[in-house]
Amino acid sequence: MEDERCCGSGTCIINDEGSCWCGQKWDGSRMCFPEVGVDTNSAQSSGTQTLDSSQE
Numbered sequence: 001m002e003d004e005r006c007c008g009s010g011t012c013i014i015n016d017e018g019s020c021w022c023g024q025k026w027d028g029s030r031m032c033f034p035e036v037g038v039d040t041n042s043a044q045s046s047g048t049q050t051l052d053s054s055q056e
Contacts, residue, residue, distance in 0.1 A: 005018070005026045005031060006031075007020075007024060007031040012024075012031070014026065
């Protein structure tokens with residue numbers, strides 16, 4: 001079964017959280033690379049995006 005979230009490469013393996021093996025993430029309408037410095041796990045659960053300066 002082909003995943004409708006595939007970026008078109010035909011090689012997407014997308015987990016339940018919407019993350020692909022290549023680093024892209026499903027944003028609700030398309031696959032895209034997450035912004036650098038954004039913790040997608042806490043942003044997804046709280047509904048906001050935060051930058052963590054300790055990861056720089």
